[in-house]
Amino acid sequence: MTAFAIVYGLLMIGIGFMVKKYPDTISGYSTLPTQEKEKVDINGLSSMIKTSMIITGCITSSLYLIFNYFNQSLLCILALILPFLISALIMINLAPLHGFNANKKLHIFIPNILIPTFIIGFTFNLIQTNNPTITTISDRKS
Numbered sequence: 001m002t003a004f005a006i007v008y009g010l011l012m013i014g015i016g017f018m019v020k021k022y023p024d025t026i027s028g029y030s031t032l033p034t035q036e037k038e039k040v041d042i043n044g045l046s047s048m049i050k051t052s053m054i055i056t057g058c059i060t061s062s063l064y065l066i067f068n069y070f071n072q073s074l075l076c077i078l079a080l081i082l083p084f085l086i087s088a089l090i091m092i093n094l095a096p097l098h099g100f101n102a103n104k105k106l107h108i109f110i111p112n113i114l115i116p117t118f119i120i121g122f123t124f125n126l127i128q129t130n131n132p133t134i135t136t137i138s139d140r141k142s
Contacts (some may be wrong), residue, residue, distance in 0.1 A: 002068055005080060009061030012084070016053030020046045029100070045098035049091060056087040074126055082119060089115045 023046040024030040063079035
């Protein structure tokens, strides 16, 4: 699992560099009409996504390795998921600053509700499933 965390982090970093070099890989940008593409600061947008993905990859791998060293399996799972979701939330909110989806408020509103709800629900679910219920059975009559 440690190798997976390292490969996952390196994949995030690689995707960050790929997005900067090939900005048409940004979801929705390649399908925009030419007049809409001119409104988007693609250099700023791709730089923001690159930086976010590199930071996410580094944080994910390092947190996993730290938690794995201290035998914290629950935190290891969270280290693989939460940095990516938080990074996605940040990128969704920063994209309109570069002219991307600036007029589509619903596309920003829905992730701002769904991603934190998922993070909270997933975290509490993991915490609850890691705390087993202790049941005592006895044949003593009260």
